[in-house]
Every structure is written in structure tokens, then in C-alpha cells.
Amino acid sequence: MKRQDLHAAWLPPAAFRSVGSRHTVVHGDGPLLDTVLAELREAAGRYGGTVRHGDGAEPVDLVLALSAVPAESGGTGDEGFVLARRDGVTTLLADAPAGLLHGLFHVVRLGEPAFTGERPAEHHRPALHRRIVDDWDNVDVHPVMGQVERGYAGGSIVWRDGALREDLSRVAGYARLLACCGINGLVVNNVNVHASEAHLLTDRLGEVAAVAGLLRPYGIRIHLSVNFASPVQLGGLPTADPLDERVREWWAHTTRGVYETIPDFGGYLVKADSEGQPGPFAYGRTHADGANMLADALAPFGGVVHWRAFVYNHRQDWRDRGTDRARAAYDHFVPLDGEFRDNAVLQVKHGPLDFQTREPVSPVITAMPRTRVAVELQATQEYTGQQRHVCYLAPMWRTVLGFRPWGEDRPDVAQVAAGGGLVGVSNVGDDPYWTGHPLAQANLYAFGRLAWDPTLDPAAILDEWIELTFRPDDTADPQTLRRTLHELMDGSWQTYEQYTAPLGVGFMVSPGSHYGPSVDGYEYSPWGTYHFADRDGIGVDRTRATGTGYTGQYPAPWSDIYESPDTCPDELLLFFHHVPYHHVLHSGRTVIQHIYDTHFEGARRTERMRELWRDLPAGLVDPALYARVSERLDEQVRSAHEWRDQINTYFLRKSGVPDAHGRRIY
Numbered sequence: 001m002k003r004q005d006l007h008a009a010w011l012p013p014a015a016f017r018s019v020g021s022r023h024t025v026v027h028g029d030g031p032l033l034d035t036v037l038a039e040l041r042e043a044a045g046r047y048g049g050t051v052r053h054g055d056g057a058e059p060v061d062l063v064l065a066l067s068a069v070p071a072e073s074g075g076t077g078d079e080g081f082v083l084a085r086r087d088g089v090t091t092l093l094a095d096a097p098a099g100l101l102h103g104l105f106h107v108v109r110l111g112e113p114a115f116t117g118e119r120p121a122e123h124h125r126p127a128l129h130r131r132i133v134d135d136w137d138n139v140d141v142h143p144v145m146g147q148v149e150r151g152y153a154g155g156s157i158v159w160r161d162g163a164l165r166e167d168l169s170r171v172a173g174y175a176r177l178l179a180c181c182g183i184n185g186l187v188v189n190n191v192n193v194h195a196s197e198a199h200l201l202t203d204r205l206g207e208v209a210a211v212a213g214l215l216r217p218y219g220i221r222i223h224l225s226v227n228f229a230s231p232v233q234l235g236g237l238p239t240a241d242p243l244d245e246r247v248r249e250w251w252a253h254t255t256r257g258v259y260e261t262i263p264d265f266g267g268y269l270v271k272a273d274s275e276g277q278p279g280p281f282a283y284g285r286t287h288a289d290g291a292n293m294l295a296d297a298l299a300p301f302g303g304v305v306h307w308r309a310f311v312y313n314h315r316q317d318w319r320d321r322g323t324d325r326a327r328a329a330y331d332h333f334v335p336l337d338g339e340f341r342d343n344a345v346l347q348v349k350h351g352p353l354d355f356q357t358r359e360p361v362s363p364v365i366t367a368m369p370r371t372r373v374a375v376e377l378q379a380t381q382e383y384t385g386q387q388r389h390v391c392y393l394a395p396m397w398r399t400v401l402g403f404r405p406w407g408e409d410r411p412d413v414a415q416v417a418a419g420g421g422l423v424g425v426s427n428v429g430d431d432p433y434w435t436g437h438p439l440a441q442a443n444l445y446a447f448g449r450l451a452w453d454p455t456l457d458p459a460a461i462l463d464e465w466i467e468l469t470f471r472p473d474d475t476a477d478p479q480t481l482r483r484t485l486h487e488l489m490d491g492s493w494q495t496y497e498q499y500t501a502p503l504g505v506g507f508m509v510s511p512g513s514h515y516g517p518s519v520d521g522y523e524y525s526p527w528g529t530y531h532f533a534d535r536d537g538i539g540v541d542r543t544r545a546t547g548t549g550y551t552g553q554y555p556a557p558w559s560d561i562y563e564s565p566d567t568c569p570d571e572l573l574l575f576f577h578h579v580p581y582h583h584v585l586h587s588g589r590t591v592i593q594h595i596y597d598t599h600f601e602g603a604r605r606t607e608r609m610r611e612l613w614r615d616l617p618a619g620l621v622d623p624a625l626y627a628r629v630s631e632r633l634d635e636q637v638r639s640a641h642e643w644r645d646q647i648n649t650y651f652l653r654k655s656g657v658p659d660a661h662g663r664r665i666y
């Protein structure tokens with residue numbers, strides 16, 4: 001791989017070699033087709049092919065045509081396409097221009113196989129209509145959070161020194177990468193909307209429009225996080241009460257202004273009454289009142305409001321065992337089911353707490369059949385190693401999306417989310433590799449691919465990403481490169497879980513930064529995130545029988561499966577139950593021995609990961625990338641051993657139970 005390819009992530013020029021060496025004809029017109037043509041021409045210029053726009057007599061290898069696909073085959077919809085190959089010609093057909101763009105990237109992904117043999121017609125359509133990336137970028141550098149909240153890859157690619165960057169070429173590159181994996185929406189700023197960022201809605205709207213202009217050629221609509229108190233902060237009104245006529249008029253008027261500037265604006269995202277952000281509670285109104293006010297302002301223009309369900313009491317008294325943060329979103333929102341407008345989407349984090357390494361699926365997702373629900377995932381690795389550790393998250397997300405809350409033969413989470421969408425908090429920054437850890441790029445890629453097709457196998461997604469990014473066939477030893485990357489990444493989430501978070505316990509992290517171990521860091525804090533370890537046992541009793549009643553928020557069969565430690569899956573046991581250290585798991589081990597074993601095993605696995613990378617023959621990957629990954633693996637090994645020793649030592653001291661294998665614990 002050449003040095004200049006580093007910025008290219010999964011779209012290095014060589015990814016276009018197969019397409020670029022072909023004779024291609026494109027039928028159809030429009031802005032997105034201009035993008036398709038530009039991509040094809042650039043590739044052809046590099047690899048010796050030709051590109052023609054419209055009819056002609058010369059022979060062709062690839063035809064992209066905007067033409068109504070026969071209705072009897074169901075059409076392709078707004079973004080789908082049909083791919084076929086017959087008599088030496090590969091054909092992409094789509095009803096709408098976005099379909100051809102997605103189809104082109106599909107052909108790029110396929111590489112040579114797109115141009116060999118015969119291919120019966122394949123119909124591709126996204127399973128989810130809204131596939132959105134949320135950036136948590138601030139305009140200014142926030143004193144505590146930095147510029148990108150929970151960002152581990154440098155500053156924002158949009159803003160610098162409090163102003164829009166002059167050079168926005170990274171944003172254009174980002175749009176291209178996102179489109180390639182299927183994303184069609186981007187929220188440009190952090191859900192925590194601070195003073196300067198609030199102005200993006202009004203007098204700084206031009207900055208949003210500039211970014212929108214770079215996303216548009218790639219079929220991506222821009223969305224904006226807004227502050228619920230904007231009518232007060234920006235409009236000078238005495239109130240932000242969602243039922244006050246002046247407030248409603250302010251939002252209607254302001255929203256009209258947004259659409260005058262950005263006609264394809266996607267909509268608003270709101271974090272209200274959450275971790276200090278303003279919201280409707282201050283006026284005695286419900287979250288449906290708040291969301292509907294914005295939905296009404298957006299409706300005339302076809303916009304949507306994404307309203308987050310991440311509402312809980314972050315000033316809890318740790319002495320109070322009755323308040324359970326896991327219950328909060330359900331308790332707040334489920335009574336409002338049916339009250340939200342059709343263009344209001346309730347955006348729910350995939351778990352009931354906060355992007356921990358292991359959580360059950362949020363019961364809110366299962367309990368609001370009359371509301372559009374979007375599921376929010378976190379590609380930025382806040383609690384999963386902060387892009388210093390390898391942690392490929394697609395297996396976690398696949399578990400979430402494939403979960404069947406009502407049992408077998410009933411819809412899964414992905415099907416519920418089809419009504420609202422899939423949202424991923426982005427992991428990019430202005431780092432040369434985009435994501436700090438180069439291997440973390442795979443998480444963003446996988447997020448997009450799962451949003452397009454939630455049934456994809458994480459290992460197959462990784463194959464795609466490896467082929468695009470590393471071009472193994474262009475190296476001296478493709479199999480070793482592929483095998484090494486798979487061995488490093490396939491099981492990395494499980495490995496991370498092993499050395500950090502046993503059996504569904506979360507939050508044993510350093511307060512604030514959320515990096516590195518601190519077993520009691522949040523134990524006596526107001527955040528509602530406790531493990532309740534004492535000398536006898538550990539875990540949170542969330543049962544109906546003796547605990548917080550949280551298990552009752554699930555439908556059958558899971559309400560009962562989770563209720564009993566006999567049926568609760570091992571990996572979530574301590575999320576749902578407080579059990580003695582000698583409780584025997586389904587695996588046959590005791591809880592305490594499981595803690596010791598997994599921490600030794602997880603830390604050992606990180607050593608093995610580092611060895612695998614060390615053993616990679618020189619020249620298979622770019623030296624700078626190799627060095628970056630090596631340096632991060634050193635840190636991962638160090639950190640995993642710290643986790644191992646702190647967790648094991650803590651639980652040995654608490655429980656007094658020695659390790660059955662007599663290994664060193666401090």
C-alpha cells in the first residue's frame with residue numbers, strides 16, 4: 001500500500017482497478033449520476049478504461065442505467081439496484097439515481113468477480129430506510145470533552161479554532177466513504193449543543209449548508225442537533241414551552257429558514273432533559289409535546305425529528321437501591337406510545353444503560369409499537385477501548401439486531417428499527433487514519449453495511465473491508481494478511497469483554513475518561529451505575545421478585561428468561577441478578593472463578609494479538625500503518641494486564657476465594 005493511500009481508508013484508488021479498466025456506459029442524468037460519472041472517469045483515467053455517457057456503438061463491459069425496473073420484479077425503490085451479468089456485459093439498473101451510486105460501490109466491492117462468468121439478476125435494497133451517522137463534533141474545543149465528544153481520533157474534520165475549516169476536503173472524503181458503505185444521513189454536531197453550536201441553526205447556518213453541499217453529491221442528507229432552549233437562547237423569548245404559540249411560531253419560522261438555505265435538510269436531533277440538557281420537563285410538558293412541536297415545524301418540508309430516549313436521573317443517591325437507571329427510558333417513554341407524530345423518531349440506545357461492553361437489548365425497542373423507533377449504536381469506542389484497543393464491534397451489533405424480543409419466529413430488533421432507522425455515533429476525527437486506530441475504521445464500515453443489511457455476517461463484512469482497504473492480492477502474501485487481520489479482529493469484542501466486563505457488569509471504568517479500570521470508580525457516584533460487590537457476591541438484582549422490577553419491562557419469553565438465574569444467559573447474569581461468588585454458571589464454573597479465568601485469558605489473548613502482528617511479514621501493509629497498529633497493540637497489552645490485575649485483585653480481596661489454579665493475583 002502506498003503512503004498516500006492512508007487517507008483513503010476503504011476507498012484507495014486500487015479498489016477501483018476492476019471498474020476502472022473496463023469500458024463503461026452510463027444512461028441517465030442528474031446530480032448523483034454526475035457523481036457516478038466522476039467516480040468512473042477518475043478510475044478509468046487511472047486504469048485505462050473508458051466511460052461514455054449515453055448511446056454509442058462501441059462494445060461495453062459495464063452498463064449503468066437509470067430506467068424503471070419492471071414493476072413485476074418489485075422495482076428498486078429510492079436506493080436499490082439490480083445487478084446482472086450476461087454475455088460478457090455487467091448491468092446495473094436502478095429506478096433512482098441513488099440506486100446507481102450504491103450499485104457502483106457494490107461493483108467496486110465485488111472487484112473482478114463482477115466481471116467474470118454469468119450472474120443471474122440480484123436485487124439489492126436497503127433493509128432500513130434511514131441509515132444515519134451522528135457526529136459528536138463541537139465547533140469549539142470543549143474544556144472537558146475536547147472538540148469531538150468521546151472522540152478518539154483527533155479534532156473535528158468540519159471545524160477548527162471555532163470556525164468552519166477552510167479546507168473541507170476531508171468532509172468530501174468522508175461523504176464518499178459513508179456512501180460506499182450505505183449511509184444516507186449525517187448529523188453534523190454533538191447532541192450536547194453548547195452555546196456556539198446552538199447558532200448553527202440560525203446565524204451560522206451557512207456552515208451547515210457548506211457541509212450539506214459536500215454530502216449531497218453522495219446522496220447523504222444533513223441533520224442538525226438543536227438545543228431545546230433555542231427559542232430562549234437564540235430567539236430572545238422568555239420561554240421554550242413547546243405548547244406556547246410564540247415558541248411554536250419561532251420554530252416554524254426558523255425551520256422555514258433552514259429549508260430555504262438547505263432544501264434537502266434531513267431534520268433535527270434532540271437530547272432533551274438528559275445529562276443537563278434543557279427539555280420539556282421544565283414546563284411540565286411531556287417528551288411527546290416537545291418532539292411533536294419540532295415534528296410540526298419540520299413536516300411541511302418533509303423533515304424528521306430524532307428525539308433521544310436517553311433520559312434518566314444523573315443525580316441519583318447511590319444509597320437508594322430502588323431507583324434503577326436501566327428502567328428510566330422505558331418508564332419515561334412507553335406511556336407516550338402512540339402520541340408521537342409520524343415524522344418523529346424515537347432514538348433509543350441499543351442497551352438500557354449506556355453503550356457498555358455487554359448489555360441486554362433496551363426494552364423500549366420492544367414496547368412502542370405505535371412509535372417510530374430508531375436504534376442507536378456507538379462506533380466511537382467510548383467504553384470499548386477508545387480506539388487504542390482493537391475491538392471489532394460488528395459481532396455485538398449483529399447480536400443486538402438479530403435479537404428476537406418476542407421469541408423465535410417473531411420480528412427481530414432490525415425489523416423493529418426499520419420503522420425508524422439505525423444510527424451510529426461516528427468514530428472519526430482529523431487523524432490521518434480517520435479513526436486513530438487504523439483497524440477501528442472497520443467499525444464505521446460495518447455499521448453502514450449492517451444498516452443496509454442487518455443480516456450480514458460480521459466476518460463477511462470484515463472480508464469486504466479487508467479486501468477494499470488492504471488489497472491483499474496486491475501483496476506478496478495475501479493469505480497471511482487476511483488471516484492475521486481476521487485473527488486480530490474477529491473475536492476482539494469477546495476478548496475485550498473478557499479482560500474488562502464480566503457477566504454483564506459495566507462501568508468499572510475510570511470516572512470521566514471512561515478509559516482503564518476503576519472497579520469502584522462509579523460505585524458511590526450519582527450516575528446510577530453500580531455493581532454492588534460485597535464480600536459475599538456481586539450484581540444488580542433487577543428481578544420482579546426481589547429487585548427493581550426491570551425484568552418486567554420485557555415481553556415474554558425474555559421477561560421470564562431474565563427473571564431466573566437458572567435461565568438467564570451467563571453473559572448477562574450480573575446485569576440481572578445479585579449472586580454469591582460461588583454461584584455456578586451454566587458453563588460449570590463459579591462466578592468468581594469465571595472472573596479470574598476470563599481476565600487471565602483476555603489479557604493472554606492480547607499478547608497473542610501483538611505476536612500475530614509482530615509476525616506479519618514486512619511489506620504486507622504500509623510501514624506507517626504497521627507502526628501505528630504496533631504502538632496501539634502495546635498499549636492494549638499494557639492496559640489489558642492492568643485490567644486483569646485490578647479486577648482479579650479486587651475480587652480476591654473482596655471474596656477471599658483463591659484462584660483454583662493458583663495464578664498470581666496481587
Ligand code: GCW
Nearest residue numbers: 136149150191192271310354
Ligand atoms: O455515554 C454518554 C457519554 C456522553 C454522551 C452521552 C449521550 C454526548 O459519556 O459523553 O454525550 O452518553 O449519549 O448523550
